[in-house]
Amino acid sequence: MASDDTSQQSSGQSDRPPWESWLQNGALVVVILVMTWLAFNVRLPDLEELQAQISSFGWAAIVIFIGAYALVALTPIPVTIMAVAGGLLFGGILGSILSIIGAMLGCWGAYWIARGLGRSTVLKLLGSRAESIQRHLDGAGFEAVFTLRLMPGFPYWPVNYGAGVFGISQRVFVTASGLALIPGQVSLAAIGGFIATPDFLHGALVVVAWIVVIVLTIVALRRWKKERDAHRRQEETS
Numbered sequence: 001m002a003s004d005d006t007s008q009q010s011s012g013q014s015d016r017p018p019w020e021s022w023l024q025n026g027a028l029v030v031v032i033l034v035m036t037w038l039a040f041n042v043r044l045p046d047l048e049e050l051q052a053q054i055s056s057f058g059w060a061a062i063v064i065f066i067g068a069y070a071l072v073a074l075t076p077i078p079v080t081i082m083a084v085a086g087g088l089l090f091g092g093i094l095g096s097i098l099s100i101i102g103a104m105l106g107c108w109g110a111y112w113i114a115r116g117l118g119r120s121t122v123l124k125l126l127g128s129r130a131e132s133i134q135r136h137l138d139g140a141g142f143e144a145v146f147t148l149r150l151m152p153g154f155p156y157w158p159v160n161y162g163a164g165v166f167g168i169s170q171r172v173f174v175t176a177s178g179l180a181l182i183p184g185q186v187s188l189a190a191i192g193g194f195i196a197t198p199d200f201l202h203g204a205l206v207v208v209a210w211i212v213v214i215v216l217t218i219v220a221l222r223r224w225k226k227e228r229d230a231h232r233r234q235e236e237t238s
Helices: 002-014 018-041 047-056 059-073 080-090 092-117 119-137 142-150 156-165 170-196 200-237
Strands: none
Touching: 059 080, 059 092, 059 156, 080 092, 080 170, 092 119, 092 156, 092 170, 119 142, 119 156, 142 156, 142 170, 142 200, 156 170, 170 200
16 A cells, blocks of 8 residues: 555656756756845845835835735745735735735636646646645535635645636635635734834734634634545445
8 A cells, every 4th residue: 555655656756747847947046046146236225215115106016016916826936925025015904905915816816727727737737736635625615725725834826726627616716715815814914014013013913813823724624624524424325
């Protein structure tokens, strides 16, 4: 049995297209070169200067940030970066609102991109995560999407693309994602807000937000487990 699992894992890894590794390595080299050039040639503005520059754009800064966040949510890039940046640039409260909107738009977009690409293509894109995501989402419902979206450290993009091809309806996906996004995005934006303004209010927001995330995750995991157990018992009796 163990040998079968090992062979499945190795075959899953070997199924990854070679261009994916080339692209990742090439992107890493480019990033290192760009960061090196920036370090020697560009003076980065301090936080107050950067916030002033953002404010000078007016409402356009909000639109640009939401659009950038949505694009990031379409990719494997961790959305954590954007949420913390939102709190850093716009404050904990406004940063949370903008992060929620941007993340939701990106997740929804990825869902429909997956619908367009089809199951086989999405399985290839998911690579080594395909088996796990399919096991969690194939024929699942609200509890599965909500829990996976809420869990700290679990990436957004596999859930977005997996939900699009593993039988999750748009209504369930949008509802579960929209509700689960809120505590997670607030907790991350609160960190950025605290970095920008390290006062009691922002510190309290960080603590409360993360307590809510942890408690909701525990409750959601228990409800999801109970739902799966009930579904299995129903299948056994039918």
